[in-house]
Amino acid sequence: MKNTISERVADFLKKFPPFNILAEHQLEKLSYEVTIIHKENNSLVFSEKEPPHNYFYVVHKGAVALTKKGSQQMLDICDEGDIFGLRPLLAHENYKLQATAREETILYAIPIQEFKPIALENQQVGDFLIESFASNTRNPYSLKHRGKLYGVPNEAEGNPETKMLDLQPVRYSTNLVTCSKETQIKSLAASMTQRNVGCVLVTQDGLPIGIITNKDLRNKVATGLVSIMENAEAIMSSPVITYSKDLTITQAQMALMKSQISHLCLTEDGTTDTPAIGILSKHDVMVALGNNPAVLMRAIKRATDSQRLRTIRHSILNLLQGYLEQNIPMGLVCKIISELNDATIKQVIQICVDQMETPPPVKFTWLAMGSQGRGEQLLTTDQDNAILYEDVPLEKKEETQTYFLRLGKRISTELNLVGFEYCPAEMMASNPLWCHSLEEWKEVTSHWMNNPGPDEILLSSIFFDFNVNYGEKALADELSLHIFENAKKYPQFLTHLASGALQNPSPSGFFRDFLVEQDGEHKDFFDLKLRALMPIIDAARVLILSHAIKSINNTAERYEKLAELEPKNKELYLAASYASKALLKFRTRQGLQHNDSGRYIALDQLNKEEKIKLKRTFKTIKEIQELLQIRFQVKNLLR
Template sequence: MKNTISERVADFLKKYPPFNILAEHQLQKLAYEVTIIHKENNSIVFAEKEAPHNYFYVVHKGAIALTKKGSQHILDICDEGDIFGLRPLMAHEKYKLQATAQEETILYAIPIEEFKPIALENHQVGDFLIESFASNTRNPYSIKHRGKLYGVSNDGEGTAENKLLDLQPVRYSTNLVTCTEETQIKVLANAMSLNSVGCILVTKNELPIGIITDKDLRNKVATGMVPITKNAKAIMSTPVITYSKELTITQAQMALMKSRISHLCLTEDGTTDTPAVGILSKHDVMVALGNNPSVLMRAIKRATDSKRLRTIRHSIINLLQGYLEQNIPMGLVSKIISELNDATIKQVIQVCIDQMETPPPVKFTWLAMGSQGRGEQLLTTDQDNAILYEDVPEDKKEETQSYFLALGNRISVELNHIGFEYCPAEMMASNPLWCHSLQEWKEVTSHWMGNPGPDEVLLSSIFFDFNVTYGEKALADELSLHIFENAKKYPQFLTHLASGALQNPSPSGFFRDFLVEQDGAHKDFFDLKLRALMPIIDAARVLILSHSIKSINNTAERYEKLAELEPKNQELYTACSFASKALLKFRTKQGLLHNDSGRFIALDQLNKEEKIKLKRTFKTIKEIQELIQVRFQVKNLLR
């Protein structure tokens, strides 16, 4: 007789992470051991410093508040599907917080001894619980607890750096066309033609036993060797050469060369004992190799027009999507895509210079600003750029600026052709306000820093992330030195810059609700850029500027450098580095999914796990803003 209670428990748990990735038999076994607990409003589940229970808890209905003893301040609210009370599973020590029912609540108590083997067997489960545990500590990206789940190591962002991109999994076709041994050759040939495939799989009892390709039809049927009225068995290649679906590009190349065949059959376990899940052709491997960064880089350098570069840009986006699907570390992904973007822009600039009637009159630098300058423009968004050129005599100023404005305009037009939209605020090198000599840029930045009004702070925030894409780096270095000297000369500027970093509203309100847009075109959407990314980016900028560190523009790398410079804040800065990469990855995935910038998120389209991961960054944002407020004494400016 079925246990209907345990079935209901299993049906509930499988909707939420990490239980949704458990095998059915694991989930059913665990559900049978779950204890259902009812808590009245204001009743305590466990108290601070209480000895650990033999369970951790999942909220079925209601809400649980996590607080410090004697404090009315709620540190976290756990609602339906949330996990809490992981300390006995993770740290083997007394509870650090008190858990109290905020309303009438039903909990599922998961026995640790029953769950432990599952966590050991499935690293994804272990990693999720490690992060969930850390998110209820002071630092949601704490490195203290990583890899502490009964010996389960964390295979996340850090360790994955060792993955070789040349060993990335290859994409294969899941459009399987099959037939039986008795299928007439004419019929199977028509099926191949109708489905536009180069091969057909011969199966028996749903298992692959043979394969027929275009080559077989040409060499065996078209030549008259085998009549077209015969069946599949007469021309199929057997046994089928099978490999696991986790086949890498390198392995696929080796397999095709070794067996001298054009198609591989991929199955669940790599043998003919399980059904086929896909077909991999030699063409698929060539396409995968074509999306290799080194191949794309060579193609960029050979391109001579925007049409070809636009095609390459599509390949870069495909590469980005593949990296995200393979969970390649975000730091590594940013570097690769940014290098390809920079190379693309550099090639555009070179092509445009070659098209000018005369070469540049003096040395110059093309500066990428904003997200591109930080190496965080993974999706194709709008342009933010400027030109910096050598000082010239007074009588040459107008002529020189005219040349570079014409060049800037030509470059901006070509960048638009390959997919980089024009900046709505016209912060582009084609605008006289963003095309200056070194001395003029010094005067502009000195004015911003000496008169830090809202507009000047905004312009500084965009410009000070500049990075050299093309030209004379020494010019940019001299300008950076000037900016650092002015930062010391005008200490109040850093306070105003810090104030600007605190203007973006908090990502969440009470009860952990996302703060969404209240009106306008994006009403009820969550502004990921404004409420989450910008606060953490702006804080990194003002902190790195206060240390006079140049040539580190990427937000995650800025926090890594800050962790070295300020050991006492190492934990927070490390958390900020992780959070910035997590948010960038989230935005990029959303942008690819919806074919937009990924800025505005429809919360009702996120699953529970996505919401949990997003919310984990919010505590880090709150803490870094608190540090900024205290360090730069912003309190009076915020009144």
């Protein structure tokens, strides 16, 4: 009669080295001798300096932390399939570390007396063990982990051999042409021509106080607005925008885009209090990289139709792919790609406004919501947007809304042509429910907050991440102020919002198994958005709203701000910030790999390292939800 338990043990072990090297009869014999051990959370497996047990361990379910006694710092964490406690047995020494279950855990205890003869018989197993000791890692076959005990490189380190050029220090011109503010324009123009430069720096007491470029000469002098006999002070741009000489190419791109200028002045310490040492032009940056964010931004602003913008979108995705391959920090990736996405949407809106038969009847604002509003829409997922326009007299209401609905429909259609899919729930500005005047939006949001049922909480969660893509920002600011005032007036709304943030299912079940879809189109797939991303996004929203903090929509940045506001929870919030970036990065990689939204993950296609990284975020999700539950007292509202 077959031993079904030992068969299950064998089926598990053969997935991992060095057991996958063993012959079938060797694995069967070894599995028959395995003892299955259950450990509660925080229970000890063995302590530092303790004599070695008669067996070593393999993690079947759960996780085991390896630490130095008395230290909180984890030197390693053993996950599914990891071996630990073997070296002391082979080296005849006491345990060097303490092993503690980090959660409810099942271990396979493998007797050394049964394993040692097999290792001696099988040269590959012996090689594995020797290399494990030499490289100080549990899996020496993983080249990327050699020499690393923890086995996971620091994301910020990147790959030194393939570090992207746009994170290198920028090369700038030291061919400075300077003048005083009293210098005659005719004279300084002659100097620029003679020295073949595109700008001249205006200085006083050796410090930069202004800058004059070819554009200033064209727009102010050549047009006749200012006489060529006037002094430099009449046309200089002041104060000068200065940066440190250690500026990277990416930082230079962002600075030029942000300030909409063509030249940066570099000083020793990045301020106007030290002399200028160089000038950096937009052309210098473009020459350094070629196809880069600054070039793409310029192409977006020059585009006159959706087809051209669609082509540029492909270039943006290629840029994103390159950033991920080079392990560029996720915060920087989000900022660059979001800037490009925002510019694309803004250009689409401008094209559509210009195509309307008449200009907008009143000022309006285009609001991006959801992931785009949070600056987290790296892939071309579906649209979530709204229109907010100025209040009009009663007799003009219908006419005004009709105009903006037509504009909203035109914009949504063009965005779809660019690559932004229609929202399945029609949460778009082409829908009358998402196209209102300021007063109407105040009434709508007040209704959501004063009558917080499940639908109202869902709509609030989507809408309250809005960000201005185009138009009158003051309208959005006034609406934000109204929302924050209402939140103070109706504190129970935050309780219900917190409850809504706790409704998404846990990412993992018993023994940290991934909870997958049980039926439907995505049966047996893991829903990364619903089970991992949304819980951490929703928690950030309600926490930042409870502090009445405006203008921070990005999830990672919200947690970083919360870490400042609540020092006692700093460690948790910073862990949540990291987890949100890690999950977003993982989803983006999956989306690019499978040419979809990256939402549904086929777990059998993930390697062990990818599963471990995902599981490490689950503990943070659980802790942040526990904080919400206690702070907003929503235990009684949970399902």
